[in-house]
Amino acid sequence: MEIKVLGPGCANCAKMEELATQAVRDLGLDAKVEKISDIKEIMKYTMSTPGLVVNGKLKHSGKPLPSLEKVKELISSEV
């Protein structure tokens, strides 16, 4: 499975990446979390960063960040 964190590189985006990585670890999934900071790539999904994309689907965008529980839920809904 493929997880992308969208964000040009602010504190919130870094936090989102941490959350996604932690969620994958907690769920024991074999998934790679990829950080996308290229604006062209981000715009394909959303204009509100930070964003979370799981298997090509936008699961979260914008502020405030979801909780770790919510991120786990979002990721497992695509497993």
Add this chain to the structure above:
Amino acid sequence: MLQEFADYITYAVIGLERGAALADALSFFIYDTIKIFLLLSTIIFMVAVIRSYFSPEKTRRILSHKKEFIGNVLAALLGIVTPFCSCSAVPLFIGFVESGVPLGVTFSFLISSPMVNEIALIMLWGLFGWEVALIYTGTGVLLAIISGIVIGKLKMEKYVQDYVWQMEIGSVEDGQTSLRDRMVYARDYTKELLKKLWLYVVVGVGIGAFIHGYVPVDFVMTYAGPDNPFAVLVAVLIGVPLYSNAAGIIPIVQALVGKGMAMGTVLAFMMATTGLSFPEAVILKNVLKTRLLIVFFGTVAAGIVIVGYLFNAIL
């Protein structure tokens, strides 16, 4: 009641002498910190609930292909309630202009959104009263509308980076949100903000309390009082690098006002702090050519300076 509590701690519990500078400063510190935290947590929560009904996507839909003027007015108002992280200024800008939001209207949004924010409003309301908060909101919105119209009239579309017009953008439909989700959102938002702000507030109020207790009136009157014609300009210049620390700055400014800083200068300073920032300029350089960036900054800065002098003259 809060004042009594602050006095009780200062005089009865700690046992400082009434009228001493230290007691004055401490009582001021306790009173202001508690008041600000009460205001922040309740109002941010309420604002967050309101905000959950808005999203950048929805705002974009409302603004796209709107005529100028009406579009600028709507954009400046929506800027107050649409939640967005300052780091998404670039994707937001692209998303707006790509889907047909006029350039000037986009700028009205980008100007009002950071300037008229709930933190600045709460702090102004709590420390200066609702009249000042209202004046700040009114002038901020007006400034965003006028600056947007000016930029729109200048027909500067060719000074947007070329790639912006060729970008392929995805569209997301809004999901259903239950009331429970909104409450969770509001709670998380409030928590996140308080976590980020508390230290600024404490330090800001601390410095304010020090000024309140120790800095002489003459000193402030000379440099920031109504008789110094350069005070507004200097306030704007100092305000620009202090981006987004409204929570820490307003308590300091409040203490300075108590010592004679002019109200117009205060407004200009606040607006420069929240509305203009170097980091934002650097980020926006990705989508704006230098000329448009300078026009944007110049227009807003000029507007802020005018606001400062105007209010110094009438208040």
